[in-house]
Amino acid sequence: MRLKELESSLQDVAVFDKPKFKLEQYCTSPHLAARMLFTAHSNYDDIESKTVADFGCGCGILSYNLALDIDSSALCIAQKNCSNYDVDVDFVLTDLTLDPLRRWTDNVDTIVMNPPFGTKNNKGIDMIFLKKALEIATTSVYSLHKSSTREYILKKAQAWNVECEVLAELKFDVPMMYKFHKKKSVDINVDFLRFEKKE
């Protein structure tokens, strides 16, 4: 699929009716999702004929083969989105921070994720997601993290013995969906990162 087609097919993916505050489910914008999948596919051949999992799939924009999320209403939307687009995805409702996912290790090639940035009561949750993803994926992990945490993440990657490449620095449009938000949306700088396991 071409980037343009992918993007336009993602454009009207349904978003949340009632976002849950604690789980921090901001939807990845379709443009960003398309870029992530397209890069993984065309530059690294990490998608086609691979087992791809989406961690914390939220609205399911990134979903490819397997999507995991802790929130059942998010999964229902993701499932609907995927069936609308004839994408073949299996959904599993689980808590990525608690479920050891032992049998997943070495069975998933590529993991694509947009982890919660970990701002409110769940500081560091993005790193828990990342560590888990790196334990499970055989080849690579694509992820989005705040640019302000880049140095920290590069250091962590070195400690975990994985390669980390900053593929792009993006502006991430975070819609302010909750009633206590004063503005409609804010832009934050986000790194699109690719991690590769060393042989």
Added chain:
Amino acid sequence: MRLVVHNMLQCHVKGCDSNNFPLRLFDVELEIHEIEFNPQFLQSLLPKLDWNAFISTANQIGITSLPQALPEEIDEDFLKNLHRILFETHIMQGKMVCSNCSHEYPIKEGIPNMLLNEEEAEEEAEVEAEVETEAEED
């Protein structure tokens, strides 16, 4: 949930560390959704599959057309049958039960729920508390 995914699910109740895979299926409702046959992908997946778990699970839901062991010579007919069972057969409703600790994991609308009950309850309570606090701040 398809059997290819069931093959990766294991009980994760604290302290339940043996005989916790595969989860036994009960009261299942099946649906078939046809998808494109991709023999290459299927072949690449075979070594990752726990064949014994897959066979016993298939038997539980009435699929008996598979050999006890993965044959050495794999032909197209075999792959097509496998494709049907692994990729096109969806378990829409039912439950999965751990043979060791008897924990039940429900399957609703095709989605297996691997959350443990305590987490779920905790989660909901915290979300509610959160909403109340935020409302007060407004």
